[in-house]
Amino acid sequence: MNGPLQRLGRWVGSHLVLAGGLLVLLYMFVPIFVVVLMSFNDPDSRLIYRFDGFTLKNWANPCAADGMCGALSRSIQIGLLATVVATLLGTLMAFALVRHRFHGRSAANLGIFLPMASPEIVMGSSLLALFVAAGFGGRLGFWTILIAHIMFCLSFVVVTVRARLAGLDDNLEQAAMDLYATEVQTFRRVTLPLVFPGILGAALLSFSLSFDDFIITNLNAGNTTTFPMYVWGVAQRGVPMQVNVVGTVMFLVSVVIVVAVEVRRRRQERVLAG
Amino acid sequence: MTATATRPAGSSAPTPEPAPPAKRPRRNLTGYWLLLPGALWLAVFFVVPFYSLLATSLYDPGGSVLEGYDMSWAFGNYVTAIQEYWRPLVRSLWYGAVATAICLVLGYVLAYAIAFKAGRWKNLMLILVIAPFFTSFLVRTLSWKLLLRDDGFVVDTLQFLHVLGADGRLLATPVAVIAGLVYNFLPFMVLPLYASIDKIDPRLVEAAGDLYARPFVGFFKVTWPLSLPGVVSGTLLTFIPAVGDYINAQLLGSPGQRMIGNVIQNLFTDAGDYPVAGALSVMLMLLILVLVLVYVRRAGTEELL
Numbered sequence: 251m252n253g254p255l256q257r258l259g260r261w262v263g264s265h266l267v268l269a270g271g272l273l274v275l276l277y278m279f280v281p282i283f284v285v286v287l288m289s290f291n292d293p294d295s296r297l298i299y300r301f302d303g304f305t306l307k308n309w310a311n312p313c314a315a316d317g318m319c320g321a322l323s324r325s326i327q328i329g330l331l332a333t334v335v336a337t338l339l340g341t342l343m344a345f346a347l348v349r350h351r352f353h354g355r356s357a358a359n360l361g362i363f364l365p366m367a368s369p370e371i372v373m374g375s376s377l378l379a380l381f382v383a384a385g386f387g388g389r390l391g392f393w394t395i396l397i398a399h400i401m402f403c404l405s406f407v408v409v410t411v412r413a414r415l416a417g418l419d420d421n422l423e424q425a426a427m428d429l430y431a432t433e434v435q436t437f438r439r440v441t442l443p444l445v446f447p448g449i450l451g452a453a454l455l456s457f458s459l460s461f462d463d464f465i466i467t468n469l470n471a472g473n474t475t476t477f478p479m480y481v482w483g484v485a486q487r488g489v490p491m492q493v494n495v496v497g498t499v500m501f502l503v504s505v506v507i508v509v510a511v512e513v514r515r516r517r518q519e520r521v522l523a524g
Numbered sequence: 525m526t527a528t529a530t531r532p533a534g535s536s537a538p539t540p541e542p543a544p545p546a547k548r549p550r551r552n553l554t555g556y557w558l559l560l561p562g563a564l565w566l567a568v569f570f571v572v573p574f575y576s577l578l579a580t581s582l583y584d585p586g587g588s589v590l591e592g593y594d595m596s597w598a599f600g601n602y603v604t605a606i607q608e609y610w611r612p613l614v615r616s617l618w619y620g621a622v623a624t625a626i627c628l629v630l631g632y633v634l635a636y637a638i639a640f641k642a643g644r645w646k647n648l649m650l651i652l653v654i655a656p657f658f659t660s661f662l663v664r665t666l667s668w669k670l671l672l673r674d675d676g677f678v679v680d681t682l683q684f685l686h687v688l689g690a691d692g693r694l695l696a697t698p699v700a701v702i703a704g705l706v707y708n709f710l711p712f713m714v715l716p717l718y719a720s721i722d723k724i725d726p727r728l729v730e731a732a733g734d735l736y737a738r739p740f741v742g743f744f745k746v747t748w749p750l751s752l753p754g755v756v757s758g759t760l761l762t763f764i765p766a767v768g769d770y771i772n773a774q775l776l777g778s779p780g781q782r783m784i785g786n787v788i789q790n791l792f793t794d795a796g797d798y799p800v801a802g803a804l805s806v807m808l809m810l811l812i813l814v815l816v817l818v819y820v821r822r823a824g825t826e827e828l829l
Contacts, residue, residue, distance in 0.1 A: 259739075260739065265641075267633060267636055267637050267640075267641055268637045268641040268642070270633040270634075270637065271633055271634045271636070271637025271638060271641065271642075271649075272637070274630045274631075274633055274634040274710075275634060275649065275652055275653065277630075277707070278652075278653065278656050278707070278710060278711075279652075279656055280667075280671065281656070281659075281664040281665075281667035281668055281671070281707070282655075282656050282659060282664070282667075284667035284670055284671060285659060285663055285664065285667055288667070288670070299666070299669065299670050299673070300670065300673070300676075339561050339562035339565060340562060342558040342559070342561065342562060343558065343559050343562040343563070345558050346554075346555045346556070346557075346558035346559040347559070349555075350554055350555025350558070351555070352555040352556055352559075355555075358559060358563065361563070361566055361570075361571075362566070364570070365566065365570050366761075367760065367764060367816070368764070368809065369764055369765060369767060369768025369785075369808060369809070369812060370765065370768055370769075371768040371769075371770070371784075371785045371788050371789065371805065371808070372577075372768065372805050372808055372809045373570070373573070375577060375788055375792055375801060375802065375805040376570075376573030376574050376576060376577040376805070377569060377573045378792060379573060379576035379577045379579070379580040379798070379802060380569075380572060380573040380576040380577075382576075382580075382589070382798070383576045383579065383580070387589065397569055398569070400565060400569075401565060401566065401569040401570055404562055404565060404566060405566075408562070458657075458658055461660075462660055462661050464661065464662060464771060465768070465769070465770070465771070465785070465789075468789065468793070469789065469792055469793065477660065478660060478661065478662050481660060481662040481663060481666070482662060482771075485662070485666060485669075485775055489666060493663055493666075494663065496660070496663070497659045497660050497663035497664070498659075500658055500659050500660060501655070501656070501658060501659040503658075504655065504658030504659075505651075505655050505658075508651050508654070508655065509651065512647060512651060
């Protein structure tokens with residue numbers, strides 16, 4: 251039953267799966283190649299979206315595209331503010347859920363899960379209905395977008411920090427307490443550093459969710475334009491190539507951050523392993 | 525001899541521990557206080573809005589955003605919504621289901637390869653799965669528009685292979701919209717699948733082989749059932765956003781591929797017909813809720829069999 255033919259079949263089979271997986275991965279990168287390529291594009295016409303010639307001018311003048319940099323900086327502001335608030339509130343909630351037992355814990359868990367399982371269009375239109383009913387229909391803009399972003403980032407923060415906290419070895423905290431560290435000392439010197447990677451990951455996730463959101467934002471933005479809304483607008487009238495410069499920079503920055511975190515983690519593992 | 529034993533016996537009882545072990549968490553009010561700010565935020569900006577939406581869907585359709593609406597329990601809004609927009613609603617569910625099925629196949633291959641075949645490249649491959657998605661959703665979707673355009677490489681190749689007719693196209697067809705959905709929501713499938721498959725003990729699959737199960741049989745009797753939790757959460761995380769999405773339908777499709785998200789967004793922001801838009805939103809939420817409940821039930825019982 252274990253003849254050479256079967257073995258050959260299994261060998262091909264195992265590498266077929268790997269090859270298939272790599273193909274799928276390649277498929278996920280195809281648009282990224284296009285974004286990078288198009289950031290160097292010198293278009294003949296704004297209306298036809300194709301590669302016409304090489305230029306560096308998009309990179310030299312990213313703000314030459316009308317209104318793009320304004321939208322970009324607004325998105326960054328909203329992203330940073332939403333990240334700070336959501337990370338703070340979400341981390342507190344994660345500590346409550348992992349470290350404390352109280353009535354209604356499973357209800358709280360459900361309440362945190364629901365925003366992640368609701369379609370954005372429904373959440374966005376519900377919020378709009380609330381704002382309009384509360385008389386804020388004419389004042390949609392920066393603050394209503396921020397409120398919405400904090401809302402949908404919260405659950406993702408809780409889930410990320412909770413996972414880190416739940417996987418934490420509490421013997422380390424026990425040891426600190428046994429060595430007469432106070433409550434505050436233990437938290438600052440032991441618990442926080444151990445949970446920090448989870449909090450950092452949650453913050454990065456929040457920022458990218460907020461920065462990239464379109465559906466909820468578009469319903470609650472009034473006349474305010476964020477970067478995704480800007481892209482949506484120009485998609486109908488002709489896309490300036492600077493949009494691809496922003497896309498490329500976003501990609502590079504996030505890859506650098508993710509790789510740095512991974513390298514740090516490996517180094518720590520090596521240190522811990524001796 | 526443990527470290528705890530060196531501590532004076534009585535001292536641990538009066539001083540409350542800041543971080544009690546997860547096995548016996550404290551039961552006091554601190555938990556509530558920590559939870560309160562976030563819970564309030566979610567209550568006010570996630571739960572209450574659903575009531576506003578429900579109320580909006582029952583407003584008198586005669587009003588307008590500027591003049592305000594009267595509450596008249598107008599259940600007729602739902603009838604109007606179904607009569608006028610049942611096509612985009614059904615289409616959304618259909619596109620979402622097809623995209624989810626394709627994502628499941630592609631995502632399973634990738635997740636399986638990462639979990640079992642990648643070896644020391646596992647972490648790198650996981651990073652690569654997430655990396656493309658830090659670039660703007662809309663910019664990436666615009667790239668697909670470029671790739672799938674009428675005289676582009678993909679269409680030319682398909683025409684050469686006679687998959688497409690001489691004047692066949694991809695843009696403004698369901699194919700382009702579904703391809704866009706598959707692309708955009710694939711990581712939501714891969715990550716939960718990976719988490720599930722990675723937990724499977726490879727010795728179980730080997731054991732099936734030792735008991736003369738062919739690889740194919742071994743997969744369907746061992747690997748697949750054990751990965752079901754990942755399959756269920758992955759398909760839900762893909763299906764729900766895909767049904768509500770309208771970016772792909774707008775950028776890659778034509779009015780003939782309009783999805784329910786396009787309609788709702790349009791009614792709210794351009795047409796200003798809040799009651800019908802609200803009714804559609806409520807129906808979408810209920811439909812998804814029912815489908816998810818039925819699906820989780822069935823998947824749960826399958827798992828037990």
